[in-house]
Amino acid sequence: xxxxxxxxxxxxxxxxxxxxxxxxxxxxxxxxxxxxxxxxxxxxxxxxxxxxxxxxxxxxxxxxxxxxxxxxxxxxxxxxxxxxxxxxxxxxxxxxxxxxxxxxxxxxxxxxxxxxxxxxxxxxxxxxxxxxxxxxxxxxxxxxxxxxxxxxxxxxxxxxxxxxxxxxxxxxxxxxxxxxxxxxxxxxxxxxxxxxxxxxxxxxxxxxxxxxxxxxxxxxxxxxxxxxxxxxxxxxxxxxxxxxxxxxxxxxxxxxxxxxxxxxxxxxxxxxxxxxxxxxxxxxxxxxxxxxxxxxxxxxxxxxxxxxxxxxxxxxxxxxxxxxxxxxxxxxxxxxxxxxxxxxxxxxxxxxxxx
Numbered sequence: 001x002x003x004x005x006x007x008x009x010x011x012x013x014x015x016x017x018x019x020x021x022x023x024x025x026x027x028x029x030x031x032x033x034x035x036x037x038x039x040x041x042x043x044x045x046x047x048x049x050x051x052x053x054x055x056x057x058x059x060x061x062x063x064x065x066x067x068x069x070x071x072x073x074x075x076x077x078x079x080x081x082x083x084x085x086x087x088x089x090x091x092x093x094x095x096x097x098x099x100x101x102x103x104x105x106x107x108x109x110x111x112x113x114x115x116x117x118x119x120x121x122x123x124x125x126x127x128x129x130x131x132x133x134x135x136x137x138x139x140x141x142x143x144x145x146x147x148x149x150x151x152x153x154x155x156x157x158x159x160x161x162x163x164x165x166x167x168x169x170x171x172x173x174x175x176x177x178x179x180x181x182x183x184x185x186x187x188x189x190x191x192x193x194x195x196x197x198x199x200x201x202x203x204x205x206x207x208x209x210x211x212x213x214x215x216x217x218x219x220x221x222x223x224x225x226x227x228x229x230x231x232x233x234x235x236x237x238x239x240x241x242x243x244x245x246x247x248x249x250x251x252x253x254x255x256x257x258x259x260x261x262x263x264x265x266x267x268x269x270x271x272x273x274x275x276x277x278x279x280x281x282x283x284x285x286x287x288x289x290x291x292x293x294x295x296x297x298x299x300x301x302x303x304x305x306x307x308x309x310x311x312x313x314x315x316x317x318x319x320x321x322x323x324x325x326x327x328x329x330x331x332x333x334x335x336x337x338x339x340x341x342x343x344x345x346x347x348x349x350x351x352x353x354x355x
Contacts, residue, residue, distance in 0.1 A: 003077075005068055008064075009061050026093075033090075162195035169267065169310070176189070184303075184306060189302075204281060215244075221243055254272070271331055
């Protein structure tokens with residue numbers, strides 16, 4: 001199966017931020033290193049295939065997406081960690097850099113593909129509702145001392161700690177109320193759901209930047225590109241010729257604005273169709289995250305569903321035409337806070353300065 005491994009790299013602590021020239025240099029060195037690879041070995045000498053890669057640099061380091069064909073998630077992660085570590089060791093300017101993250105982050109389609117590929121009596125069911133029921137009922141619990149159980153408990157703690165970051169909402173938005181009569185879900189389930197949304201913000205923004213880098217490298221549109229995209233591939237497929245570099249930049253800016261508003265009260269509702277599509281991706285990522293760590297109980301699923309209902313905007317009088325991506329960034333109302341870069345039409349960007 002093909003896994004998408006996210007690898008984050010950073011220079012030594014205390015090093016200055018990378019300027020534009022140094023970022024270009026980092027991308028060049030990594031590209032040169034990956035192009036020189038002949039084979040990638042996983043654990044115990046098992047050979048895995050590196051199908052594709054996307055490299056992007058930013059002020060604080062570099063972000064890589066490695067598309068690895070491996071028999072299991074652990075093999076993909078181990079192989080990616082080993083190959084990137086080796087590249088850093090043999091590339092002098094990167095020798096003192098460090099890995100800050102190396103993990104598979106499955107989107108909903110890839111997770112479903114993984115589940116569909118599984119077989120045997122212990123394979124999880126493909127229906128998310130049935131998986132959630134089993135998690136809640138505890139019919140297939142992991143042994144208490146197994147790595148899976150430990151990782152699940154660690155993620156449970158992490159998500160609950162992240163929940164307050166979603167400060168534009170109280171736990172009531174997820175169905176938890178102090179009043180027993182009004183309470184739909186328990187406090188822990190609401191906190192896990194809220195934390196999963198916060199966790200998914202990083203995934204969403206990282207994947208949009210990765211999609212942008214891939215499209216800039218192999219464009220000019222998704223329809224004409226051979227690259228694999230994380231977010232753009234989830235948009236309506238019949239419009240792929242309209243998904244250009246500029247469109248992706250507008251979508252990325254919108255995502256940053258939207259997710260920032262989620263962490264600063266008050267949050268009213270999505271301000272344009274692009275925000276609605278991004279919220280759908282965000283909530284899908286949150287659900288997949290909870291499911292991946294065996295935390296998607298019936299209560300957590302209900303909490304996420306309640307939150308999605310909370311976010312549902314009032315129907316605009318004249319909604320934008322979904323088949324025209326340029327209108328996806330049109331504000332629903334004159335006072336809707338759509339970022340100016342995203343709201344402006346392409347032709348409005350080019351303004352001649354007076355002599």
